[in-house]
Amino acid sequence: MPRNDRLQSLIVILRDGEMHRARDLAARLGVSERTIWRDMAELQAFGVPVQGSRGVGYMLRRALALPPLVLTPEEVAALGHLLRLAEAHVDTRIGAGARSLAAKIRAALPPEAEEDENPVEIAPSPPLAPPDAAR
Structure with a gap:
Protein backbone atom coordinates (compact mmCIF):
# COMPACT_ATOMS: atom_id res chain seq x y z
CA MET A 1 0.00 0.00 0.00
CA PRO A 2 1.50 3.38 -0.98
CA ARG A 3 2.32 5.68 1.92
CA ASN A 4 -0.24 8.35 1.01
CA ASP A 5 -2.98 5.72 0.87
CA ARG A 6 -1.84 4.35 4.23
CA LEU A 7 -1.92 7.83 5.80
CA GLN A 8 -5.45 8.33 4.48
CA SER A 9 -6.44 4.92 5.84
CA LEU A 10 -5.03 5.81 9.25
CA ILE A 11 -7.10 9.00 9.31
CA VAL A 12 -10.24 7.07 8.40
CA ILE A 13 -9.56 4.50 11.14
CA LEU A 14 -8.84 7.16 13.78
CA ARG A 15 -12.00 9.12 13.01
CA ASP A 16 -14.05 6.77 15.19
CA GLY A 17 -12.75 8.58 18.28
CA GLU A 18 -11.43 5.38 19.89
CA MET A 19 -7.88 4.76 21.12
CA HIS A 20 -5.95 2.51 18.70
CA ARG A 21 -2.69 0.75 19.56
CA ALA A 22 0.12 0.84 17.00
CA ARG A 23 0.25 -2.96 17.10
CA ASP A 24 -3.40 -3.22 16.04
CA LEU A 25 -3.06 -0.55 13.35
CA ALA A 26 0.06 -2.25 11.99
CA ALA A 27 -1.72 -5.62 11.78
CA ARG A 28 -4.74 -4.04 10.11
CA LEU A 29 -2.63 -2.25 7.48
CA GLY A 30 0.00 -4.95 7.02
CA VAL A 31 3.00 -2.89 8.12
CA SER A 32 5.33 -2.80 11.12
CA GLU A 33 4.67 -0.93 14.36
CA ARG A 34 7.68 1.23 13.54
CA THR A 35 6.01 2.29 10.30
CA ILE A 36 2.89 3.26 12.24
CA TRP A 37 5.00 5.34 14.65
CA ARG A 38 6.61 7.17 11.72
CA ASP A 39 3.25 7.64 10.02
CA MET A 40 1.73 9.09 13.19
CA ALA A 41 4.64 11.50 13.55
CA GLU A 42 4.13 12.56 9.93
CA LEU A 43 0.40 13.07 10.40
CA GLN A 44 1.10 15.20 13.47
CA ALA A 45 3.68 17.22 11.48
CA PHE A 46 1.01 17.84 8.82
CA GLY A 47 -1.26 19.27 11.52
CA VAL A 48 -3.61 16.32 11.86
CA PRO A 49 -4.86 16.44 15.46
CA VAL A 50 -3.53 13.00 16.42
CA GLN A 51 -3.11 12.51 20.14
CA GLY A 52 -1.09 9.70 21.68
CA SER A 53 2.33 8.12 21.69
CA ARG A 54 4.19 4.84 21.47
CA GLY A 55 3.02 2.35 24.05
CA VAL A 56 -0.20 4.26 24.71
CA GLY A 57 -2.12 4.40 21.46
CA TYR A 58 -3.46 7.02 19.07
CA MET A 59 -6.73 8.83 18.51
CA LEU A 60 -8.00 12.03 16.91
CA ARG A 61 -8.62 14.86 19.37
CA ARG A 62 -11.40 16.52 17.40
CA ALA A 63 -13.17 16.52 14.05
CA LEU A 64 -10.72 16.59 11.18
CA ALA A 65 -12.51 17.62 8.04
CA ALA A 113 -9.48 26.41 -17.03
CA GLU A 114 -8.11 28.86 -19.57
CA GLU A 115 -11.54 29.35 -21.09
CA ASP A 116 -13.03 30.43 -17.75
CA GLU A 117 -14.33 33.97 -18.17
CA ASN A 118 -14.25 34.91 -14.49
Missing part, protein backbone atom coordinates in the same frame (compact mmCIF):
# COMPACT_ATOMS: atom_id res chain seq x y z
CA LEU A 66 -15.64 19.11 6.62
CA PRO A 67 -17.77 16.98 4.35
CA PRO A 68 -17.21 17.66 0.66
CA LEU A 69 -18.67 20.99 -0.43
CA VAL A 70 -19.54 22.30 -3.86
CA LEU A 71 -19.06 26.06 -3.99
CA THR A 72 -20.14 28.48 -6.68
CA PRO A 73 -17.58 30.97 -8.01
CA GLU A 74 -19.39 33.69 -6.05
CA GLU A 75 -19.13 31.69 -2.83
CA VAL A 76 -15.41 31.11 -3.39
CA ALA A 77 -14.95 34.84 -4.04
CA ALA A 78 -16.83 35.68 -0.83
CA LEU A 79 -14.76 33.19 1.11
CA GLY A 80 -11.55 34.67 -0.29
CA HIS A 81 -12.69 38.17 0.69
CA LEU A 82 -13.56 37.05 4.23
CA LEU A 83 -10.21 35.29 4.60
CA ARG A 84 -8.34 38.45 3.54
CA LEU A 85 -10.28 40.39 6.17
CA ALA A 86 -9.51 37.76 8.80
CA GLU A 87 -5.79 37.84 7.93
CA ALA A 88 -5.74 41.45 9.11
CA HIS A 89 -7.44 40.67 12.44
CA VAL A 90 -5.73 42.02 15.54
CA ASP A 91 -5.67 38.53 17.11
CA THR A 92 -2.65 36.91 15.46
CA ARG A 93 -4.20 33.44 15.86
CA ILE A 94 -7.10 34.52 13.66
CA GLY A 95 -4.75 35.94 11.02
CA ALA A 96 -2.55 32.85 11.06
CA GLY A 97 -5.59 30.62 10.86
CA ALA A 98 -6.96 32.58 7.91
CA ARG A 99 -3.63 32.29 6.05
CA SER A 100 -3.47 28.55 6.74
CA LEU A 101 -7.08 28.05 5.68
CA ALA A 102 -6.55 30.05 2.48
CA ALA A 103 -3.54 27.88 1.62
CA LYS A 104 -5.57 24.70 2.15
CA ILE A 105 -8.39 26.01 -0.01
CA ARG A 106 -5.98 27.08 -2.78
CA ALA A 107 -4.46 23.58 -2.73
CA ALA A 108 -7.91 21.96 -3.01
CA LEU A 109 -9.24 24.18 -5.80
CA PRO A 110 -9.02 22.70 -9.28
CA PRO A 111 -6.66 24.39 -11.72
CA GLU A 112 -8.36 27.25 -13.52
CA PRO A 119 -11.51 32.97 -12.72
CA VAL A 120 -11.84 32.98 -8.95
CA GLU A 121 -8.72 33.12 -6.86
CA ILE A 122 -7.98 32.88 -3.19
CA ALA A 123 -4.63 34.57 -3.12
CA PRO A 124 -2.52 35.82 -0.27
CA SER A 125 -3.25 39.47 0.28
CA PRO A 126 -0.88 42.21 1.35
CA PRO A 127 -1.18 43.14 5.02
CA LEU A 128 -3.64 45.90 5.75
CA ALA A 129 -2.48 49.00 7.59
CA PRO A 130 -3.55 49.23 11.23
CA PRO A 131 -6.72 51.32 11.72
CA ASP A 132 -4.84 54.22 13.33
CA ALA A 133 -2.32 54.45 10.44
CA ALA A 134 -4.88 56.23 8.25
CA ARG A 135 -5.13 59.18 10.65
Whole structure:
Protein backbone atom coordinates (compact mmCIF):
# COMPACT_ATOMS: atom_id res chain seq x y z
CA MET A 1 0.00 0.00 0.00
CA PRO A 2 1.50 3.38 -0.98
CA ARG A 3 2.32 5.68 1.92
CA ASN A 4 -0.24 8.35 1.01
CA ASP A 5 -2.98 5.72 0.87
CA ARG A 6 -1.84 4.35 4.23
CA LEU A 7 -1.92 7.83 5.80
CA GLN A 8 -5.45 8.33 4.48
CA SER A 9 -6.44 4.92 5.84
CA LEU A 10 -5.03 5.81 9.25
CA ILE A 11 -7.10 9.00 9.31
CA VAL A 12 -10.24 7.07 8.40
CA ILE A 13 -9.56 4.50 11.14
CA LEU A 14 -8.84 7.16 13.78
CA ARG A 15 -12.00 9.12 13.01
CA ASP A 16 -14.05 6.77 15.19
CA GLY A 17 -12.75 8.58 18.28
CA GLU A 18 -11.43 5.38 19.89
CA MET A 19 -7.88 4.76 21.12
CA HIS A 20 -5.95 2.51 18.70
CA ARG A 21 -2.69 0.75 19.56
CA ALA A 22 0.12 0.84 17.00
CA ARG A 23 0.25 -2.96 17.10
CA ASP A 24 -3.40 -3.22 16.04
CA LEU A 25 -3.06 -0.55 13.35
CA ALA A 26 0.06 -2.25 11.99
CA ALA A 27 -1.72 -5.62 11.78
CA ARG A 28 -4.74 -4.04 10.11
CA LEU A 29 -2.63 -2.25 7.48
CA GLY A 30 0.00 -4.95 7.02
CA VAL A 31 3.00 -2.89 8.12
CA SER A 32 5.33 -2.80 11.12
CA GLU A 33 4.67 -0.93 14.36
CA ARG A 34 7.68 1.23 13.54
CA THR A 35 6.01 2.29 10.30
CA ILE A 36 2.89 3.26 12.24
CA TRP A 37 5.00 5.34 14.65
CA ARG A 38 6.61 7.17 11.72
CA ASP A 39 3.25 7.64 10.02
CA MET A 40 1.73 9.09 13.19
CA ALA A 41 4.64 11.50 13.55
CA GLU A 42 4.13 12.56 9.93
CA LEU A 43 0.40 13.07 10.40
CA GLN A 44 1.10 15.20 13.47
CA ALA A 45 3.68 17.22 11.48
CA PHE A 46 1.01 17.84 8.82
CA GLY A 47 -1.26 19.27 11.52
CA VAL A 48 -3.61 16.32 11.86
CA PRO A 49 -4.86 16.44 15.46
CA VAL A 50 -3.53 13.00 16.42
CA GLN A 51 -3.11 12.51 20.14
CA GLY A 52 -1.09 9.70 21.68
CA SER A 53 2.33 8.12 21.69
CA ARG A 54 4.19 4.84 21.47
CA GLY A 55 3.02 2.35 24.05
CA VAL A 56 -0.20 4.26 24.71
CA GLY A 57 -2.12 4.40 21.46
CA TYR A 58 -3.46 7.02 19.07
CA MET A 59 -6.73 8.83 18.51
CA LEU A 60 -8.00 12.03 16.91
CA ARG A 61 -8.62 14.86 19.37
CA ARG A 62 -11.40 16.52 17.40
CA ALA A 63 -13.17 16.52 14.05
CA LEU A 64 -10.72 16.59 11.18
CA ALA A 65 -12.51 17.62 8.04
CA LEU A 66 -15.64 19.11 6.62
CA PRO A 67 -17.77 16.98 4.35
CA PRO A 68 -17.21 17.66 0.66
CA LEU A 69 -18.67 20.99 -0.43
CA VAL A 70 -19.54 22.30 -3.86
CA LEU A 71 -19.06 26.06 -3.99
CA THR A 72 -20.14 28.48 -6.68
CA PRO A 73 -17.58 30.97 -8.01
CA GLU A 74 -19.39 33.69 -6.05
CA GLU A 75 -19.13 31.69 -2.83
CA VAL A 76 -15.41 31.11 -3.39
CA ALA A 77 -14.95 34.84 -4.04
CA ALA A 78 -16.83 35.68 -0.83
CA LEU A 79 -14.76 33.19 1.11
CA GLY A 80 -11.55 34.67 -0.29
CA HIS A 81 -12.69 38.17 0.69
CA LEU A 82 -13.56 37.05 4.23
CA LEU A 83 -10.21 35.29 4.60
CA ARG A 84 -8.34 38.45 3.54
CA LEU A 85 -10.28 40.39 6.17
CA ALA A 86 -9.51 37.76 8.80
CA GLU A 87 -5.79 37.84 7.93
CA ALA A 88 -5.74 41.45 9.11
CA HIS A 89 -7.44 40.67 12.44
CA VAL A 90 -5.73 42.02 15.54
CA ASP A 91 -5.67 38.53 17.11
CA THR A 92 -2.65 36.91 15.46
CA ARG A 93 -4.20 33.44 15.86
CA ILE A 94 -7.10 34.52 13.66
CA GLY A 95 -4.75 35.94 11.02
CA ALA A 96 -2.55 32.85 11.06
CA GLY A 97 -5.59 30.62 10.86
CA ALA A 98 -6.96 32.58 7.91
CA ARG A 99 -3.63 32.29 6.05
CA SER A 100 -3.47 28.55 6.74
CA LEU A 101 -7.08 28.05 5.68
CA ALA A 102 -6.55 30.05 2.48
CA ALA A 103 -3.54 27.88 1.62
CA LYS A 104 -5.57 24.70 2.15
CA ILE A 105 -8.39 26.01 -0.01
CA ARG A 106 -5.98 27.08 -2.78
CA ALA A 107 -4.46 23.58 -2.73
CA ALA A 108 -7.91 21.96 -3.01
CA LEU A 109 -9.24 24.18 -5.80
CA PRO A 110 -9.02 22.70 -9.28
CA PRO A 111 -6.66 24.39 -11.72
CA GLU A 112 -8.36 27.25 -13.52
CA ALA A 113 -9.48 26.41 -17.03
CA GLU A 114 -8.11 28.86 -19.57
CA GLU A 115 -11.54 29.35 -21.09
CA ASP A 116 -13.03 30.43 -17.75
CA GLU A 117 -14.33 33.97 -18.17
CA ASN A 118 -14.25 34.91 -14.49
CA PRO A 119 -11.51 32.97 -12.72
CA VAL A 120 -11.84 32.98 -8.95
CA GLU A 121 -8.72 33.12 -6.86
CA ILE A 122 -7.98 32.88 -3.19
CA ALA A 123 -4.63 34.57 -3.12
CA PRO A 124 -2.52 35.82 -0.27
CA SER A 125 -3.25 39.47 0.28
CA PRO A 126 -0.88 42.21 1.35
CA PRO A 127 -1.18 43.14 5.02
CA LEU A 128 -3.64 45.90 5.75
CA ALA A 129 -2.48 49.00 7.59
CA PRO A 130 -3.55 49.23 11.23
CA PRO A 131 -6.72 51.32 11.72
CA ASP A 132 -4.84 54.22 13.33
CA ALA A 133 -2.32 54.45 10.44
CA ALA A 134 -4.88 56.23 8.25
CA ARG A 135 -5.13 59.18 10.65
